[in-house]
Amino acid sequence: MTGKQFASVWLREPRKTASPGRSREEIVQAAIELLDAEGLDGLSMRKLGAKLSAGATSIYWYVAHKDELLELVYDQVWGEMTMPEPEEAGWRDTASALAHSMRAVILRHPWSADLLGRLPALGPNAIQVADRMRRMFRLAGFKGMDVDYAGSTLTAYVYGMTIPEVAWNSAMGEHQYDPAHMQEMVTRAVKDYPDMLERIEMTAYDDPQAVREVAFDFGLVSVLDGLERRLAT
Incomplete structure (x- = not known):
């Protein structure tokens, strides 16, 4: 009997968009601003898309789901530690x-x-x-x-x-x-x-x-x- 497969946004190559749009860095920064203002309960793909003036579907190009987005912002927090x-x-x-x-x-x-x-x-x-x-x-x-x-x-x-x-x-x-x-x-x-x-x-x-x-x-x-x-x- 096998357990659930372990997955992480960091264990796959980042997707590269074929058309001009928001970068992953911009998405992460916007997500952090939303989190700082409204906390975890205030973060949603819909709200993030509205903040970026982009549809939620465009965000899913970079992350498969909300937990992957949280992994990205979580690492950004570690990056602020000196x-x-x-x-x-x-x-x-x-x-x-x-x-x-x-x-x-x-x-x-x-x-x-x-x-x-x-x-x-x-x-x-x-x-x-x-x-x-x-x-x-x-x-x-x-x-x-x-x-x-x-x-x-x-x-x-x-x-x-x-x-x-x-x-x-x-x-x-x-x-x-x-x-x-x-x-x-x-x-x-x-x-x-x-x-x-x-x-x-x-x-x-x-x-x-x-x-x-x-x-x-x-x-x-x-x-x-x-x-x-x-x-x-």
Whole structure:
């Protein structure tokens, strides 16, 4: 008994149109603009065709279905992530730069959080990031499968911190909660826990975005310290 055949837009040669029309790059850029404005639920071949002043059928020349289109935009997201060459910057600075860039890109394109792990990352941009990450951890001293484990540890940390932030930002934008009223409600909820109450009243929380960025960096440094400690032992 055989399973379903694995397919990806990246595993076949891109089609070349015989007549003047929209390029694949233009289609991908328009799709990203739609996704940024309306999210995954707002993307359809019909809407994309209207945005491009072209019929949906012309888009199907480049992609067989919506998932293939999402593969293309997903790889474009990977292409926005920046990191220096590990051999020039050293493994820790490279890892830190990648992690911060990865978080920034996901926050810039919040819909991409729903594609992580759902679509294969087989595009040229994603593979380039993966290759550079592997070189980074080999440079650090990891060997064999530990290179993969270190990479998955780093990305799991970034995803684990960033995806809830995406969800929170979405909820805040959708419901427009009043910050003062929210603080009042949370204060009431934790009134019997002095330490938590003290934290809520800290002036630093006047800038929650700054707190999230400091928390991300604190955790990232801790993860890198842990990986470095593992190498030492």
